[in-house]
Each structure stands twice: as structure tokens, then as C-alpha cells.
Amino acid sequence: MAEIEVVSSDGARRDGEERPRPGEPDPDPVVDVYSAAAYGDLDRLRGFVEQGAAAALREPDGNGYHALQWAALNNYPHVALYIIEHGGDVNAADHTRQTALHWAAVRGSTSVADVLMEHGARVEAADVNGYRAVHVASQYGQTSFLHHIISKYGADFDALDNDGRSALHWAAYKGNADTIRLLLFLGANQVRQDKNGTCPFSVSNATKVSFEDKYFPGRSRKIGYAPFLFAYLVVCLVLFLNSIVFAPNFSRITATAGLWSWAAVTLFFASQVMFYRVSRKNPGFIKANTKRHDPKEPLMEIDLANSSTWTGNWSQLCPTCKIIRPMRSKHCPTCKHCVEQFDHHCPWISNCVGKRNKWDFFVFLWMGIATSFLGAAVGFHRLWTEPIVLSPSESWIHFMVTKHPGAVLFMFLDVFLLTGALILTGAQAVQIARNITTNEAANRSRYTYLRGPDGRFRNPYSQGCQRNCTDFLINGYSNDEEVAWPTLQQTVQRS
Numbered sequence: 376m377a378e379i380e381v382v383s384s385d386g387a388r389r390d391g392e393e394r395p396r397p398g399e400p401d402p403d404p405v406v407d408v409y410s411a412a413a414y415g416d417l418d419r420l421r422g423f424v425e426q427g428a429a430a431a432l433r434e435p436d437g438n439g440y441h442a443l444q445w446a447a448l449n450n451y452p453h454v455a456l457y458i459i460e461h462g463g464d465v466n467a468a469d470h471t472r473q474t475a476l477h478w479a480a481v482r483g484s485t486s487v488a489d490v491l492m493e494h495g496a497r498v499e500a501a502d503v504n505g506y507r508a509v510h511v512a513s514q515y516g517q518t519s520f521l522h523h524i525i526s527k528y529g530a531d532f533d534a535l536d537n538d539g540r541s542a543l544h545w546a547a548y549k550g551n552a553d554t555i556r557l558l559l560f561l562g563a564n565q566v567r568q569d570k571n572g573t574c575p576f577s578v579s580n581a582t583k584v585s586f587e588d589k590y591f592p593g594r595s596r597k598i599g600y601a602p603f604l605f606a607y608l609v610v611c612l613v614l615f616l617n618s619i620v621f622a623p624n625f626s627r628i629t630a631t632a633g634l635w636s637w638a639a640v641t642l643f644f645a646s647q648v649m650f651y652r653v654s655r656k657n658p659g660f661i662k663a664n665t666k667r668h669d670p671k672e673p674l675m676e677i678d679l680a681n682s683s684t685w686t687g688n689w690s691q692l693c694p695t696c697k698i699i700r701p702m703r704s705k706h707c708p709t710c711k712h713c714v715e716q717f718d719h720h721c722p723w724i725s726n727c728v729g730k731r732n733k734w735d736f737f738v739f740l741w742m743g744i745a746t747s748f749l750g751a752a753v754g755f756h757r758l759w760t761e762p763i764v765l766s767p768s769e770s771w772i773h774f775m776v777t778k779h780p781g782a783v784l785f786m787f788l789d790v791f792l793l794t795g796a797l798i799l800t801g802a803q804a805v806q807i808a809r810n811i812t813t814n815e816a817a818n819r820s821r822y823t824y825l826r827g828p829d830g831r832f833r834n835p836y837s838q839g840c841q842r843n844c845t846d847f848l849i850n851g852y853s854n855d856e857e858v859a860w861p862t863l864q865q866t867v868q869r870s
């Protein structure tokens with residue numbers, strides 16, 4: 376692909392690649408039919424042709440490239456149309472057998488592709504390396520262009536080049552995540568090997584066995600650590616009742632301490648109800664598209680142009696569920712579903728935290744804090760008010776551990792739980808105030824919608840701390856549909 380030069384025309388300037396420095400003389404770059412085509416100067420192209428240079432539209436330039444290729448590269452559909460109407464061959468190939476459609480794929484010139492296709496361009500034209508337009512688009516990460524020629528002109532996305540590589544091989548090799556996502560969404564072959572025996576995704580990744588797969592195979596993966604957390608909590612309760620409240624080696628509990636103990640135990644059972652609720656409640660799973668796909672027309676059931684949720688972000692395509700998901704949702708491999716306003720998959724509740732159970736999760740955390748704090752307070756009171764009789768050689772810690780081992784163990788487990796709950800609740804509270812999910816906070820660089828025009832982080836969903844908090848406390852989630860930031864709307868229009 377090194378043969379394709381990047382022209383510093385207006386097209387290139389739009390990409391911010393080259394721009395003449397102020398003060399320097401800017402020599403007129405349009406000297407012939409080819410440069411007029413490359414710079415999209417239709418008036419002067421017409422002038423050259425009317426002065427007798429019409430033959431140049433059918434012949435390559437000194438480097439063997441056609442005027443139509445230059446117009447295609449820089450996306451000048453009106454110039455391309457003029458060239459075709461004045462004798463330019465729509466399938467003319469250069470010395471590497473690349474056509475104008477190949478060059479259109481480099482920069483993702485979709486409107487030129489339409490002109491070319493309407494005038495009989497061959498979508499499956501292959502160059503000397505066997506690259507078709509789908510390969511070139513994948514190499515350059517031109518996802519919109521790729522989608523366009525596949526959905527509108529039926530380009531074969533599983534076609535192979537001379538080395539047996541598909542568009543998916545190239546997208547994976549170049550690391551173009553959006554292109555990979557689109558091809559997987561369309562059902563591109565993931566297991567086919569090229570001539571070197573390489574699959575689109577490296578073997579080490581495919582055979583990587585996670586910790587859970589190894590030690591908790593099959594169904595238990597979904598069960599997660601919730602049973603462990605439950606057992607931990609039950610142990611805490613038993614220790615609390617046995618070694619703190621009704622411990623025979625403590626003096627009789629005071630009425631006040633008894634009342635607080637009773638409150639702690641009540642809160643414990645209320646938290647258990649919340650624990651059950653948060654782990655079983657639907658976090659906002661989005662129904663997968665289970666309809667059988669016609670392999671020849673994979674996009675027929677999903678029309679991007681008429682989808683209400685599509686905002687032009689390729690990250691919205693889920694290759695597994697075969698759906699266009701709303702912004703902010705993500706596929707959870709453990710739950711095997713896309714989750715609306717995905718926050719994180721919490722193994723301790725064996726469920727995802729998302730739009731529909733985030734409020735419950737937050738309340739559960741607060742109940743956890745209240746319960747473990749009360750337990751710790753009562754435990755501390757009991758240990759503190761107990762008379763300590765130390766022998767001269769005995770340390771305080773040794774006395775406590777030997778005299779009240781259950782109480783010490785309870786305090787240790789309880790404070791550990793309290794610390795964890797406090798950290799998690801603090802993190803959640805900060806994110807709620809900013810209206811950002813744990814996933815977004817952790818992967819902010821991956822999401823284009825979290826970037827402003829200057830490329831810096833910006834959260835379009837935040838409506839100010841106060842509004843974010845009240846929305847969450849009243850509804851349990853934020854209404855993203857109300858978000859009306861200009862760039863999001865521009866994105867919708869562009870698609």
C-alpha cells in the first residue's frame with residue numbers, strides 16, 4: 376500500500392496533515408489534469424479538457440496513476456463524475472492494478488465510491504496483492520466506508536487477498552478496533568488461517584484461560600463470589616451474637632448496648648434482603664437479536680440509518696448480541712448480555728451493576744456500612760468496658776486474643792468489611808456526582824463520546840453535581856436521552 380501517496384490538497388488539510396506555513400509562498404499546485412483532479416479544481420480541469428487534454432482522462436500520469444484515482448483519494452465526487460462522463464474509465468487500474476475504488480477506500484471517500492459504483496465500478500476489483508476495497512478500508516481503519524460498500528454494494532467482507540488474509544485479518548493486524556467490531560458484527564470468519572497459519576486474533580488470546588474458567592468452570596462463573604460473601608456475613612453474625620452480645624466471658628450487656636446490638640442485627644437481615652435483591656435484579660440487560668441472520672445480507676435486519684439508538688459510534692455495535700446498543704452500555708462476558716449504563720460486573724453480588732440496579736447497589740453498600748459500623752461500635756464498647764487483668768509478663772493483645780478470641784476475630788472481619796464498603800461507596804458516590812460509570816472512568820480514553828472537540832476529556836452526561844445527585848436519588852439513574860450536547864447531535868447528523 377506504500378504506493379498511495381498522501382496529497383497535500385484541501386482533502387489532506389481537512390485531516391490536519393499539511394498546511395502551508397504563513398509567509399511562505401504557496402506555488403500553484405494545479406498544473407495539469409491530474410493535479411486539478413487531486414485538488415478538486417473542477418473549473419481548471421474543465422479548462423484543461425476543453426484546451427485539448429481530454430485524452431489525459433483516459434491515460435495515467437507519469438507515475439502511472441489515473442486522474443480518477445486522484446479525485447477518489449481526496450473525495451471529490453463532482454470531479455470524479457466529470458472525469459467518468461468525459462471518457463475516464465471507472466475501472467482503470469494503475470501498475471499495481473489498483474482502481475479508483477481502492478484509492479477511495481484509503482481515505483474513506485464514501486461519496487466518490489457512490490459515483491464510481493453507479494458507473495459500473497467493480498467492487499471486488501483486486502490489485503497485484505489481491506487486495507480488494509474491503510482490505511484497503513480495513514488496513515486504513517475506514518469503518519464507515521467499509522460498512523457502506525458492504526451494506527450498499529454487497530462487497531464480500533470474507534474475501535481473501537493473495538496471502539489468504541481477510542479484511543478481519545487486516546483490521547486485527549492494524550489494531551483498528553471499530554473495524555474489527557463491525558466485521559465481527561457482520562459475522563466475518565474469525566477462525567480462518569492465512570497462508571502463515573495465523574488467525575485474525577492471535578492464538579495466545581484465544582486459548583487464554585482465565586482464573587475463573589480454570590477454578591470455577593461452567594455455570595459457577597455466573598455464581599461468582601456471592602456465596603463466599605454470604606458465608607462471610609453469616610460468620611460475622613454468628614461471631615457477633617456468640618462472642619460479643621451473649622458471650623459468657625463478658626459481663627452482662629447494658630440496656631443501651633443491647634439496643635444497639637438489636638439494631639445491628641435487624642440491619643443485618645435488612646441488608647441480606649437487599650443483597651438478594653441486588654444480585655437477582657435485572658441490571659438493564661438488552662435483549663439480544665436472536666433472529667437468524669441471512670449470511671448474505673447480515674445487515675438487513677438492522678438498518679443503521681433508521682435506528683433510533685444509533686449515534687454514529689461503532690462502539691455501539693455488539694458483535695455477540697448482534698444489536699445496536701445505546702451509548703454507555705457494554706457487553707458483559709460473564710452475564711453474556713449487553714447492559715444499559717454498564718457500571719461494572721461485581722463478582723461479590725454475582726451480577727452486573729447497571730442502569731436498573733445501581734440505586735439498589737448503592738443502598739446495599741450504605742446498609743453494609745451502617746451494619747458493620749454498628750457491629751464494630753458495639754464490639755469496641757464491649758472490649759473497652761471489660762476489666763483487663765494483665766499478669767506482669769502479658770501484653771494487652773495477648774490477653775485479648777486468648778481471653779476473647781471470637782470477639783477479636785469478629786472485630787477484624789467486621790472492620791475489614793467496613794473498610795471495603797467505605798472505599799467502594801466513596802468511589803460510587805464520586806461517580807454518581809459526576810454522572811460517570813465505573814467503566815467509563817476506567818476506560819475513558821477508549822470512548823470518543825467522552826472527548827470534546829479539543830480531544831480532552833469531557834463528560835456530555837454530567838449536568839452538574841447537584842442535578843446528577845438528585846436525578847440518581849429520585850430515578851435511580853440519569854436520563855441520557857435528555858442529553859443535548861452539540862457534538863452528540865452533530866454525530867447523529869453526520870451518520
Ligand SMILES: [Zn+2]
Nearest residue numbers: 693696706713
Ligand atoms: Zn452484547
Ligand SMILES: [Zn+2]
Nearest residue numbers: 707710720727
Ligand atoms: Zn455481568
